[in-house]
Ligand SMILES: [Zn+2]
């Protein structure tokens with residue numbers, strides 16, 4: 528058994544078991560997902576697989592992203608919040624159509 532396959536409960540330290548793999552839909556959800564994932568929330572239907580672990584002792588539930596999901600989120604999250612102004616280079620909110628610093632109109636957000 529490899530070390531990283533064992534998930535220990537944060538609360539009681541018991542070994543958690545994989546209850547099921549769930550998919551977590553990113554696309555097509557406005558509001559909070561837009562805040563978290565920015566433009567990613569608008570890419571349409573997108574399923575991110577997550578492992579759903581349960582502690583048999585205290586009932587704590589944890590979600591773990593698999594390696595692919597983790598990399599995907601790590602790569603996208605910072606860009607989901609900020610972009611650079613095409614003119615002055617200041618970091619500005621992703622949703623900005625105009626730079627609050629120099630007023631330059633921003634082009635469409637480019638996908639990775
Ligand atoms: Zn526990």
Ligand SMILES: [Zn+2]
Pocket residue numbers: 612613614615616617626627628629630631
């Ligand atoms: Zn600017």
